Amino acid sequence: MAVVAEADVVVVGAGLAGLRCAHELEGAGLEVVVLDHEDAPGGRIRTDVVDGHLVDRGFQLLNPGYPAVRRWVDTAALDLHAFDAGVAARDADGVRRLGHPWHAPGLLPASVRAVAGSVPGTLGLLRWAAPLLTPGRGSLGRRLGSAPDTSLAASLDAAGVSGLPRTVLDRFLAGVLLEDTGASSAQYARLLVSSFLQATPALPRDGMEALPRQLAARLSGPVRTGVEVEAVERRTGAVGPRVRTAGGAYVARAVVVATAAPGAEALLGVPAPASHGVVTEWYSTTEPPAPRDRARLLHVDGRDRPHGPLVNAAVMSAAAPSYAPPGRHLVGASALLGPDRPVPSSAAMRDHAGELLGSDPRGWELLRRDEVPHALPAQEPPLTLTRPTDLGAGVFVAGDHRDTASIQGALVSGHRAATAVRRALGGAA
Known part of the structure; x- marks a missing residue:
C-alpha cells in the first residue's frame, strides 16, 4: 500500500480529545497529522x-x-x-x-x-x-x-x-x-x-461547533477530513504503527485513536462501555x-x-x-x-x-x-475516573470513554494521551 504521509504522530479522530492531544503534541515539537471521517472537525459536537x-x-x-x-x-x-x-x-x-x-x-x-x-x-x-x-x-x-x-x-x-x-x-x-x-x-x-x-x-x-473549531484553529499541522480509517496496524520490527485508509497508509512513530467508544473498539479491540x-x-x-x-x-x-x-x-x-x-x-x-x-x-x-x-x-x-x-x-458504579491510554507498540487511545463522559472528560483524556505519547517517544516532552 502506498504511503500517503509520514509523521511523528497520527491522531485518528478530530473530536475534542483528538484536537487537545494534537495541540499538546505539536507544542512538544512533534509533527502531527489528524484524520477524521467527517467533513469537518468536531466529532459529536457539530452545528448546522x-x-x-x-x-x-x-x-x-x-x-x-x-x-x-x-x-x-x-x-x-x-x-x-x-x-x-x-x-x-x-x-x-x-x-x-x-x-x-x-x-x-x-x-x-x-x-x-x-x-x-x-x-x-x-x-x-x-x-x-x-x-x-x-x-x-x-x-x-x-x-x-x-x-x-x-x-x-x-x-x-x-x-x-x-x-x-x-x-x-x-x-x-x-x-x-x-x-x-x-x-x-x-x-x-x-x-x-x-x-x-x-x-x-x-x-x-456561533453554536457548539465553535468549541472544536477553536481547538482546530490552533493546530499548525493538517486536519484531514473525509478520511475513512480502515485499520491501525502494529508492525513487528518497524519503527511505529501504520494507519490504513482507502487512499493509502499513514506511517508514524505513534498513533492515537481518539474516536468515540464504538470506533475505538472497531479499530483497536478496546471494549466499548455501554x-x-x-x-x-x-x-x-x-x-x-x-x-x-x-x-x-x-x-x-x-x-x-x-x-x-x-x-x-x-x-x-x-x-x-x-x-x-x-x-x-x-x-x-x-x-x-x-x-x-x-x-x-x-x-x-x-x-x-x-x-x-x-x-x-x-x-x-x-x-x-x-x-x-x-x-x-454509561458511567456506572464504581466510578472509574481514568482508564489506560497506552496500549503498547506505539498505539494509544483517547476519548470521553477513557475518563468521564463529558466535555471535561474528553479534554482531559486528550491531555493524558499526549502525555503518554511524549513519555513513550522519549524526551519529546
Whole structure:
C-alpha cells in the first residue's frame, strides 16, 4: 500500500480529545497529522445552519465551570450566552421555578415556595450534596473517588431525598446522564452537580461547533477530513504503527485513536462501555414558546409520572438569540433512546414540549430530528475516573470513554494521551 504521509504522530479522530492531544503534541515539537471521517472537525459536537437557525446535532451545552474548559478553552472568544441557573418543573399544580441561590438570586422566592411542602426531601438533598459543600484536601474527584460508590438512586434513597426535590433532580440528571433509572454512579452525579454549582451552562454565539473549531484553529499541522480509517496496524520490527485508509497508509512513530467508544473498539479491540442515546427535535416558531419569566430555564416534567417522553425542553434562542433569525424562536426537545424503550414519535415529543413550555405547539415548524444512539458512555458504579491510554507498540487511545463522559472528560483524556505519547517517544516532552 502506498504511503500517503509520514509523521511523528497520527491522531485518528478530530473530536475534542483528538484536537487537545494534537495541540499538546505539536507544542512538544512533534509533527502531527489528524484524520477524521467527517467533513469537518468536531466529532459529536457539530452545528448546522437550518433555515437560518443554528441547530446543534443533539442537545448540548458548554459548562464553563469545568476545570479543563477553564484551562484550555478561550470562553471569552466563544461569546457564551447562558441559560438561567435553574429549572422550570411542571407538576399537577402548574409550573414551579427552582434556581441556584447564588447564580439566580431572583429565583429564590419562587424556589422557597416550590419546596415549602417538601422540607424532609430538601433536607435529604442537602445531606446528599454535603460532600460538595465540605472543603477538603485534594480535588473533589479524588475525594469522591476514595469513598464507596453506589448507584445514584440508592444514594438518593439513603440520604432521604424525596418529594419535588427528588423528582426535579431525577429529571434534570436524566437529561445530563441520558438515563432515567438511577443506575449511574452517584459519585459521578455529584461531580456533575458540583460543576453546575460553579457555573451556568451556556451556548457559544456561533453554536457548539465553535468549541472544536477553536481547538482546530490552533493546530499548525493538517486536519484531514473525509478520511475513512480502515485499520491501525502494529508492525513487528518497524519503527511505529501504520494507519490504513482507502487512499493509502499513514506511517508514524505513534498513533492515537481518539474516536468515540464504538470506533475505538472497531479499530483497536478496546471494549466499548455501554452507551446511552438521545433523540432531539428542533422546532421554529414565530410566537414566544414560553412566558418571559421562564423562557431561559430548562423545562422538565415534575410529575410523579411524566406525561410524555421528554427529559427536557428548552428555548435555545432565549438564551442565545443568535440561534434563530429575527422574528423566530428555536425550541429544542430531547428524549432518551435505548434498547429497552420505544423510539418516541415526533407527535409525542412535540405535544410534550408544548405542555412543558406552556405553549400550543401545533404551529411549530420541525427543522430537524437528531437520533444519536451512542451519545454518552454509561458511567456506572464504581466510578472509574481514568482508564489506560497506552496500549503498547506505539498505539494509544483517547476519548470521553477513557475518563468521564463529558466535555471535561474528553479534554482531559486528550491531555493524558499526549502525555503518554511524549513519555513513550522519549524526551519529546
